[in-house]
Amino acid sequence: MPLDLSEPHFQEEVIAAGTMVADLAGVFSGSVLGALLAERRKMDLMGFLVLGLVSGVGGGILRDTLLQVGPPLALVKPSYLVAAFTGAFAAFIFELKHGPTVKLLSTLDALTLGSFAVAGTQRTLEVGLSPGTAVLIGIIAAAGGGVIRDVLIRRTPTVMRPEPGYYALAALAASLVCLAFSLTGHRRLALAAGMAVGAAVRLISVRRGWRLPIK
Amino acid sequence: MPLDLSEPHFQEEVIAAGTMVADLAGVFSGSVLGALLAERRKMDLMGFLVLGLVSGVGGGILRDTLLQVGPPLALVKPSYLVAAFTGAFAAFIFELKHGPTVKLLSTLDALTLGSFAVAGTQRTLEVGLSPGTAVLIGIIAAAGGGVIRDVLIRRTPTVMRPEPGYYALAALAASLVCLAFSLTGHRRLALAAGMAVGAAVRLISVRRGWRLPIK
Amino acid sequence: MPLDLSEPHFQEEVIAAGTMVADLAGVFSGSVLGALLAERRKMDLMGFLVLGLVSGVGGGILRDTLLQVGPPLALVKPSYLVAAFTGAFAAFIFELKHGPTVKLLSTLDALTLGSFAVAGTQRTLEVGLSPGTAVLIGIIAAAGGGVIRDVLIRRTPTVMRPEPGYYALAALAASLVCLAFSLTGHRRLALAAGMAVGAAVRLISVRRGWRLPIK
Numbered sequence: 001m002p003l004d005l006s007e008p009h010f011q012e013e014v015i016a017a018g019t020m021v022a023d024l025a026g027v028f029s030g031s032v033l034g035a036l037l038a039e040r041r042k043m044d045l046m047g048f049l050v051l052g053l054v055s056g057v058g059g060g061i062l063r064d065t066l067l068q069v070g071p072p073l074a075l076v077k078p079s080y081l082v083a084a085f086t087g088a089f090a091a092f093i094f095e096l097k098h099g100p101t102v103k104l105l106s107t108l109d110a111l112t113l114g115s116f117a118v119a120g121t122q123r124t125l126e127v128g129l130s131p132g133t134a135v136l137i138g139i140i141a142a143a144g145g146g147v148i149r150d151v152l153i154r155r156t157p158t159v160m161r162p163e164p165g166y167y168a169l170a171a172l173a174a175s176l177v178c179l180a181f182s183l184t185g186h187r188r189l190a191l192a193a194g195m196a197v198g199a200a201v202r203l204i205s206v207r208r209g210w211r212l213p214i215k
Numbered sequence: 216m217p218l219d220l221s222e223p224h225f226q227e228e229v230i231a232a233g234t235m236v237a238d239l240a241g242v243f244s245g246s247v248l249g250a251l252l253a254e255r256r257k258m259d260l261m262g263f264l265v266l267g268l269v270s271g272v273g274g275g276i277l278r279d280t281l282l283q284v285g286p287p288l289a290l291v292k293p294s295y296l297v298a299a300f301t302g303a304f305a306a307f308i309f310e311l312k313h314g315p316t317v318k319l320l321s322t323l324d325a326l327t328l329g330s331f332a333v334a335g336t337q338r339t340l341e342v343g344l345s346p347g348t349a350v351l352i353g354i355i356a357a358a359g360g361g362v363i364r365d366v367l368i369r370r371t372p373t374v375m376r377p378e379p380g381y382y383a384l385a386a387l388a389a390s391l392v393c394l395a396f397s398l399t400g401h402r403r404l405a406l407a408a409g410m411a412v413g414a415a416v417r418l419i420s421v422r423r424g425w426r427l428p429i430k
Numbered sequence: 431m432p433l434d435l436s437e438p439h440f441q442e443e444v445i446a447a448g449t450m451v452a453d454l455a456g457v458f459s460g461s462v463l464g465a466l467l468a469e470r471r472k473m474d475l476m477g478f479l480v481l482g483l484v485s486g487v488g489g490g491i492l493r494d495t496l497l498q499v500g501p502p503l504a505l506v507k508p509s510y511l512v513a514a515f516t517g518a519f520a521a522f523i524f525e526l527k528h529g530p531t532v533k534l535l536s537t538l539d540a541l542t543l544g545s546f547a548v549a550g551t552q553r554t555l556e557v558g559l560s561p562g563t564a565v566l567i568g569i570i571a572a573a574g575g576g577v578i579r580d581v582l583i584r585r586t587p588t589v590m591r592p593e594p595g596y597y598a599l600a601a602l603a604a605s606l607v608c609l610a611f612s613l614t615g616h617r618r619l620a621l622a623a624g625m626a627v628g629a630a631v632r633l634i635s636v637r638r639g640w641r642l643p644i645k
Contacts, residue, residue: 001590004445009299018245029549038590040644041586042592043586043590043591043592043644044590044592044641044642044643044644045642045644045645046589046590046598046599046642046644047590047591048645050577050587050589050590051590051592057335060562061500065280065495065496065498066276066280066286066287066290068280068283068285068286068498070498070499071496071497071557071559072496075496075497075559075567076563078560078562078563081566083563092645093521114310127286129286129290129291130291130293132293132296133290133291133293133296136290136296137627138288147265147367150392151366151367151581152577152581152586152587152590153586154369156256156258156367156369157367158263158367159261159265160258160261160262160265160266160367161258161259161262162257162258162259168261169261191446206521211259212259212260212261213259213260214257214259214260215254215259215260215263215307263496280495280503281491281502281505282501282505283495283498283500283501330455342501344501344505344506345508347508347511348505348506348508348511351505351511352505356565362480362582366581366582369584371471371473371582371583371584372480372482372582374476375468375474375476375477375480375481375582376473376477377472377473377474380533383476384476426474427474427475427476428474428475429472429473429474429475430469430475430478430522
């Protein structure tokens with residue numbers, strides 16, 4: 001029997017695998033970037049691990065703690081913790097601060113931002129909550145880890161400061177696109193489309209130096 | 216059939232409606248006051264929204280996350296998020312910092328402080344936890360949002376500083392009164408009495424400049 | 431019938447009682463030490479209570495909120511809140527800052543650090559999560575209260591700073607030992623062994639001034 005790429009079940013598996021890869025890549029890049037903040041602050045190894053863990057899986061844990069449908073996915077599926085700790089240790093062992101690595105990781109972070117948002121949005125819809133809540137949880141899942149990270153290093157959360165580049169807004173865009181596709185029955189397409197839009201908004205807004213309005 | 220105001224079912228609905236109005240007014244006033252802190256700190260629009268949301272519904276979300284009886288009410292009933300975001304946007308759009316608005320909102324905040332406390336206390340009793348826990352959750356529900364708000368703007372939580380006016384103590388009074396009425400079977404009266412006592416303690420203590428003892 | 435000390439059921443009760451005593455002693459010492467930080471910062475009585483409560487039961491509440499198997503134990507069993515508030519009030523009323531009390535409390539805190547870690551580890555295993563998650567939750571249960579406490583007083587969490595003495599690492603050791611005994615079927619021994627190892631690592635590392643590596 002020849003492999004039929006248009007077969008729905010096969011497509012679903014590809015998207016599920018793709019989502020998993022995007023998720024883990026997002027956890028890893030977030031973890032490395034978070035742990036690098038420990039380096040700047042001359043923290044010890046535990047500082048790297050805490051900041052890496054919080055930056056990598058904090059948003060998802062916040063999402064699942066709010067939805068209250070069992071223990072957070074990051075505590076149930078070992079791959080999330082492995083990705084987060086690998087990232088934190090990598091930041092501790094290798095010299096990643098200089099050179100092209102940070103830029104590469106930031107791009108990876110931007111590319112995967114949407115995967116956190118769409119996962120948060122779809123999980124909220126599955127729990128049976130309203131579309132508005134689904135969008136909010138999508139944003140919290142994408143931006144929440146960074147907020148906890150910034151609180152721990154006593155920095156005003158990046159997401160609240162008028163810095164160039166949209167973060168929460170990119171997550172909002174990803175969530176809204178995901179929501180639109182989900183509600184019209186295109187559940188699988190919703191993931192891919194949301195991720196693409198989130199990455200695009202993030203990358204373009206950073207490059208153009210867009211900022212949210214200040215009062 | 217004439218309307219019988221003393222009919223128990225009717226009374227219950229009036230109190231339920233009154234509690235809902237007090238709750239939403241509390242969310243709204245807390246949200247505007249929280250978002251105004253974003254203005255002072257020159258945050259962008261997202262700062263207004265985060266601080267407004269956290270100040271308005273943070274305490275209730277903390278309550279429900281601790282009690283673990285399903286997703287937080289603020290995520291289930293859209294009216295809470297609507298009230299919080301309306302408050303945050305209002306603070307962003309209008310000039311509320313000066314003039315009588317802040318004073319009006321502070322009074323509204325004081326008047327509704329008790330509604331958070333009694334809701335927290337009664338919900339805890341419904342879950343079957345002890346009266347002591349019910350009072351604690353009442354205080355957390357009333358003061359928790361402000362604590363998260365203060366952590367996010369890197370300020371020592373107001374509730375822990377020797378400032379004039381009782382906040383946590385007003386919530387404690389509201390919770391205790393609510394508890395006393397609830398345990399003696401006057402469940403509906405408990406809400407109204409608790410709210411009234413909470414508002415009175417808050418308003419009088421602010422006017423008189425009362426402070427908690429320092430060691 | 432003579433009392434048979436080697437009878438399994440009797441041993442189990444002794445260990446259960448011992449664990450309870452260690453737990454409550456840990457909550458009490460953590461609460462006093464936390465509340466003393468309110469004194470240094472000239473906070474009012476509410477500051478003492480908040481810091482005492484958070485330091486004493488914050489880690490356990492974080493553990494149970496993450497595991498999502500019902501309301502946190504500290505909210506269900508009144509003895510935890512009693513121990514925490516007693517500690518906080520004691521710090522407010524008595525002069526504990528000077529003299530041998532702090533040293534005594536720090537030793538008590540070190541001795542009981544492991545009890546938080548093993549309780550977190552075993553509870554996670556009971557919920558059915560992986561050994562790696564069990565160790566992580568053990569560390570969070572032991573160190574989490576201190577992190578929230580430090581965030582509230584706007585201090586970089588002690589556990590992330592290169593200070594002399596292992597804290598998280600002592601909890602890690604306790605959790606690992608507990609895990610090893612638990613997985614080989616010695617569930618009761620796991621508690622005692624884990625606690626002993628945790629206390630030993632903490633006390634020795636403080637005395638020797640050991641620090642985690644900095645990058």
